[in-house]
Amino acid sequence: MTKFVTIEGRALKQAMKIISAVVERRNTIPILNHAKLTHSDAGLRITGTDLDLEAHVDLDVIDGAGGNWSACITASVLAGIARVAGSMNVRIERADNDLKATITLGDGAAFYEIETLPDTDFPEIGGERGDLIEAFTNGMFAATLDKVKWCVSTEEVRYYLNGVCWHQTKKDRRFVATDGHRMAICKYASEGGDEITRIIPRKTVRIVTDHLAGKDVKLFEVNQPNRLEIVTPGLTIRTKLIDGTYPDYGRVIPGHYDFTFDLKREEIIAAIDQATAIGGNLTPVKFSNQDGRVMIERRSPDWGNAKVKTSTEWPDGKEQPQPFAFNSRYLREVTSKCQGAISMRMTDQSSPFSIHDEDATMTRVLMPMRA
Template identity: 45%
Template sequence: MNVAFATNDVARSELREAAKPFVTVEGRALAKALQVVNYVIERRNTYPILACARLELRGSTLRATGTDLDIEVTVEVDVNDATGAFVTCLDGRALAGIARVAGTALLRIEPISKDLVGIVVGDREAAYEVIAQHPDSFPLTSSKRGRLIERFPDGALAAGLARVSHYISTEETRYYLNGVAWQLGTTGARFVATDGHRLASYHYSGPALGGNVKCRIIPRKTVVLLERFGIGQDASMHVVEGAEDEALEIVQPGLVVRTKLIVGTYPDTDRVTPKPERPKHAISLRRAEAVAAIKRAAVMSQSNPNSVYRAAIRFFDLDGKVAIGAKHPDHGEAIAPMSCPWPVGASEFGMNSAYLLSILDQCQGDVTLEVSGSRDPLMILDEDRSMTRVLMPMRV
């Protein structure tokens, strides 16, 4: 009888052990998913739950979620084996460290109690007991996905944002410039970014933006997230029910990003963009030659000769050719001649060399500068006619 009771106890113990929920994933796969999650999670948080990645197992699907209260990301993790269901919240960076050192080894994640989770690496090569936060404290959004706005195939969303993201302002005083304006009209669509000195517009649909225009300002952090983790991926943009003008949901294979929008009025950038009908002079430049000449001239006007990216420079006529000059009250004057012709009737003009170099770095092939007057905005054109780049003038 004692033997029979002992056998039954062992069987019941094995059944209880088998019934425990667990999931087995490759360390490398979990680390890749947590790269996205930890990008959103802030490094310093007042509440411990905001430093956590929320893990949810349902059937054979494991999802990792992170939030900073403005952006929420959910990533699906490739699963090797799973049983049951559970929800837990673990420190995102601690979990990423475990996954990273595990590499290609398998991780078995299994809740031990409501505030403790066990993680075993491979064939017990390492074992961890990680403190868990209660999942009910995690600020998971409850709003539903709304109607589809637009689809972007084959990484078009990430590529489009990357064309203009370098022009996003970092100043907090004009907070509405701290993102990319996604403008949808009845005749076209575009992404626009400006910092007040430089402006870039990428027109990706339709003949021209017009009609009833809807503008949504996507925050800089969301833009960088989509650029970094959306390369080559299909994406669809949706409204969020109950917050159509305040939030967006972006869906990619295995990734859902829900972000708040910047609420504000984006400036009318068309007002500073030179109009096609306005008289202008065109200066055609070889991009490599222009970059070299700008750096050679700009170095003179700096008190620190090793810093060549902030100087005021001027373009002027030198014997019928374009020349770039700069002055410093203590060091003297620099002149860097170029091989391209100076247009007849054009006035000399000045600009910030750092801004011009940053724009030329984004251009494709040779460039054309279109200028109307010394105090008018400068249009910079390259081989990509879907791009419009504008640089404000500078008095020198």
């Protein structure tokens, strides 16, 4: 019996965007460069994995035959064919010897003969779906992760910072990310429970924010340690969690503040850009008082000095803050993530600063540098 399946080209293209994001193109294990296609009475499932992350995309079929069968096709090849298929149908036929597959576009507009690998070689992340942990509607899972992901670390030594901490406290539920220099906390729910901490890897976070925007999502336990299943209609993502202890980030947040700077978002971003117009953004920018207003200054022994005056008032009173400085790139990034008016709160020039905006769920923390 002929083993084949026919699907719509645009649907295959969308599916391969997700699969291609999971599959690592440069891999010494050949099977990990491949997508596994599984045909059954339920339709067509396409799977991609990197051994730590696995995605299953389920597609409706136009036609198919051969019962239950699978084929492993190089993911980049399948994605390339899907990209040029446009609105044409794509017919994938499995050879009898299970070593090749043929792919036809439309009514024979294009024909491809593709080498395949045995589907028995394809690895899968083990475990069965467990209890529902939480459900997010209207794209809130992707949107909430997007609020904090820019603080995720990329350094290899402190590997436990290479993801977003999903923390349930006794009072609330939150997502936290930090690289040791800046931190973002989003308290997205006011109900808590037993203390539970999970660390969602950076790559998983990126795939969620890139591909699950606007979608309803359910998160499930997996009956093996340090795994999480993310389910949305037509897509299942199973990921290993980072096995480590997330630091006690609450100790970094100051318990009180002595000074507050009310910043205008567009003005402060423009001031940072103007101060770093010469010499780039790799040196600190200094905040100081000039005639009762905040002056942003940048000094470079190679390029010279820049000074930009803002309309932000320098705190007045018997006690006044000392000048302070930030990494200019980090400061610009944190302010660009804010919405509307910005409140920057300070204890002293060497303690962490907290930065707030019109989003009441967010707290952002930025470490100062020597002025």
